[in-house]
Amino acid sequence: xxxxxxLSSSPNKPANALQSTLLNMQETIREPMxxxxxxxxxxxxxxxxxxxxxxxxxxLIGGLGVTPSGNIGANGVAIFxxxxxxxxxIAGKDLANPTALLLSAVMMLRHMGLHGHAxxxxxxxxxxxxxxxxxxxxxxxxxxxxxxxxxxxxxMKDMD
Amino acid sequence: MAGKAWxxxxxxxxxxxxxxxxxxxxxxxxxxxxxxxAAKNETPQSRTFIRGIQTVTLIPGDGIGPxxxxxxxxxxxxxxxxxxxxxxxxxxxxxxxxxxxIPPDAKESMDKNKIGLKGPLKTxxxxxxxxxxxxxxxxxxLYANVRPCVSIEGxxxxxxxxxxxxxxxxxxxxxxxxxxxxxxxxxxxxxxITEQASxxxxxxxxxxxxxxxxxxxxxxxxxNIMRMSDGLFLRKCREAAEKxxxxxxxxxxxDTVCLNMxxxxxxxxxxxxxxxxxxxxxxxxxxLIGGLGVTPSGNIGANGVAIFxxxxxxxxxIAGKDLANPTALLLSAVMMLRHMGLHGHAxxxxxxxxxxxxxxxxxxxxxxxxxxxxxxxxxxxxxMKDMD
Numbered sequence: 001x002x003x004x005x006x007l008s009s010s011p012n013k014p015a016n017a018l019q020s021t022l023l024n025m026q027e028t029i030r031e032p033m034x035x036x037x038x039x040x041x042x043x044x045x046x047x048x049x050x051x052x053x054x055x056x057x058x059x060l061i062g063g064l065g066v067t068p069s070g071n072i073g074a075n076g077v078a079i080f081x082x083x084x085x086x087x088x089x090i091a092g093k094d095l096a097n098p099t100a101l102l103l104s105a106v107m108m109l110r111h112m113g114l115h116g117h118a119x120x121x122x123x124x125x126x127x128x129x130x131x132x133x134x135x136x137x138x139x140x141x142x143x144x145x146x147x148x149x150x151x152x153x154x155x156m157k158d159m160d
Numbered sequence: 161m162a163g164k165a166w167x168x169x170x171x172x173x174x175x176x177x178x179x180x181x182x183x184x185x186x187x188x189x190x191x192x193x194x195x196x197x198a199a200k201n202e203t204p205q206s207r208t209f210i211r212g213i214q215t216v217t218l219i220p221g222d223g224i225g226p227x228x229x230x231x232x233x234x235x236x237x238x239x240x241x242x243x244x245x246x247x248x249x250x251x252x253x254x255x256x257x258x259x260x261x262i263p264p265d266a267k268e269s270m271d272k273n274k275i276g277l278k279g280p281l282k283t284x285x286x287x288x289x290x291x292x293x294x295x296x297x298x299x300x301x302l303y304a305n306v307r308p309c310v311s312i313e314g315x316x317x318x319x320x321x322x323x324x325x326x327x328x329x330x331x332x333x334x335x336x337x338x339x340x341x342x343x344x345x346x347x348x349x350x351x352x353i354t355e356q357a358s359x360x361x362x363x364x365x366x367x368x369x370x371x372x373x374x375x376x377x378x379x380x381x382x383x384n385i386m387r388m389s390d391g392l393f394l395r396k397c398r399e400a401a402e403k404x405x406x407x408x409x410x411x412x413x414x415d416t417v418c419l420n421m422x423x424x425x426x427x428x429x430x431x432x433x434x435x436x437x438x439x440x441x442x443x444x445x446x447x448l449i450g451g452l453g454v455t456p457s458g459n460i461g462a463n464g465v466a467i468f469x470x471x472x473x474x475x476x477x478i479a480g481k482d483l484a485n486p487t488a489l490l491l492s493a494v495m496m497l498r499h500m501g502l503h504g505h506a507x508x509x510x511x512x513x514x515x516x517x518x519x520x521x522x523x524x525x526x527x528x529x530x531x532x533x534x535x536x537x538x539x540x541x542x543x544m545k546d547m548d
Contacts, residue, residue, distance in 0.1 A: 034422055034447040035317060051382075052440060055415035059422035 068103035080108040094144045097136040124155040217269045218245040221279030223474025224484035231486035231537040238541035241505040252289040260289040278469035302459035309445040314518035319448045324428040328438020329361040353389040362400035365432035376408035380433035456491035468496040482532045485524040512543040
């Protein structure tokens with residue numbers, strides 16, 4: 001559900017046809033993930049298959065720049081992370097998109113039982129993206145990271 | 161050779177290759193080089209070749225296999241393709257010594273003809289014998305599985321303009337079948353990568369790219385993790401690339417390929433990879449263009465053997481009801497014609513098939529219509545008659 005909402009406000013990339021057709025899934029006939037991902041729910045698998053499928057599914061919703069991730073360990077340890085690269089070409093220029101790390105942090109809040117805060121932050125993030133007024137370059141806009149961040153903060157202030 | 165003998169030899173060769181010297185269109189450069197190459201390499205055939213007709217082993221298969229095979233034969237006849245079909249059954253039998261094998265007459269036919277077309281085979285559970293596809297693969301050392309995936313106009317999927325080819329190493333890798341229990345609860349599976357198999361598939365991929373005017377070959381791997389196995393595979397690809405400087409060579413991690421594939425498949429051309437990755441990617445790419453019902457496939461073996469096949473199932477629920485879609489088998493047969501150098505006939509049949517689908521008037525149920533298999537077949541035949 002969460003991932004699908006991100007898709008519906010994704011940027012104007014070559015995968016636009018993908019977006020609009022995924023919203024009309026009735027006309028597809030066959031099963032595979034690329035034709036009807038909506039038929040899938042939770043998928044559990046060994047290491048290599050997971051390496052492949054997790055990246056494939058991230059591609060379906062817009063790529064590693066918008067995909068959250070969490071790693072669960074023994075002894076109650078859990079580390080949540082953005083899985084994109086370090087993007088050295090835009091580092092320090094206030095151009096980065098914090099969505100992946102933010103959604104990972106939301107995942108973290110849920111893991112900690114802080115559902116109210118998780119919902120609030122997630123909603124503010126998704127509403128900002130859906131609004132399409134303040135978006136970083138990779139999402140199809142030309143705002144700064146700080147502006148995108150501020151827009152989300154403002155929404156949350158408005159929610160209170 | 162004397163003038164007249166030379167001329168008729170050329171005419172025969174052109175006819176064999178599906179080209180006409182009296183036709184209005186000029187021979188394309190690649191077709192011309194093929195003719196010249198063929199003329200240079202004309203040797204007494206071990207392949208059956210009687211008056212320009214080539215014999216091909218046909219394995220109709222099970223379920224909808226026979227009816228889609230009939231459809232293909234009918235279409236080939238309408239196209240006047242110089243092919244004679246030799247039907248064979250490949251249901252496994254126990255040979256001397258108790259070993260499972262394909263029937264001797266089927267093996268003999270394939271060894272003689274070299275080229276085969278195969279429909280879907282069922283693997284009965286509890287039959288005791290291994291999968292027929294595995295048996296065929298081992299019998300003829302089918303080392304390369306080739307699947308061209310091209311978007312079909314008229315059969316809409318979420319992806320457009322897909323035009324790539326997956327080339328999968330089909331003999332070893334993660335499917336070596338070597339597994340053992342270390343201790344209770346701990347199982348080990350051996351991924352076998354050999355220099356010989358890697359070199360063979362890599363060189364095939366580049367040769368394919370060159371012969372089919374493809375711009376680039378991408379090796380798909382995970383050598384960052386599997387340093388020795390995928391590392392060896394990658395090394396052989398790099399070495400092959402050195403011999404084919406006219407084809408661009410790139411490398412990409414498997415997970416990156418998958419991520420990019422679902423976002424923009426148009427960036428890919430020819431992909432070569434070990435067995436498991438190929439198993440996954442070839443089906444993924446088939447999904448992009450509409451599924452296994454419309455995807456052609458070819459298996460290249462040692463000693464010049466090549467078996468082209470539809471990779472969908474036997475569809476027992478619609479078998480014998482004239483409902484099946486012969487597109488996958490037909491496009492595989494078109495692939496076969498190209499492999500044999502019969503480009504003219506290949507183009508004609510392919511165009512008729514695609515035009516029929518694009519037209520959307522006569523389509524089988526899986527393609528979104530409600531026509532019968534025979535009606536779809538007839539529509540394609542009619543288009544070819546109209547082309548003449």
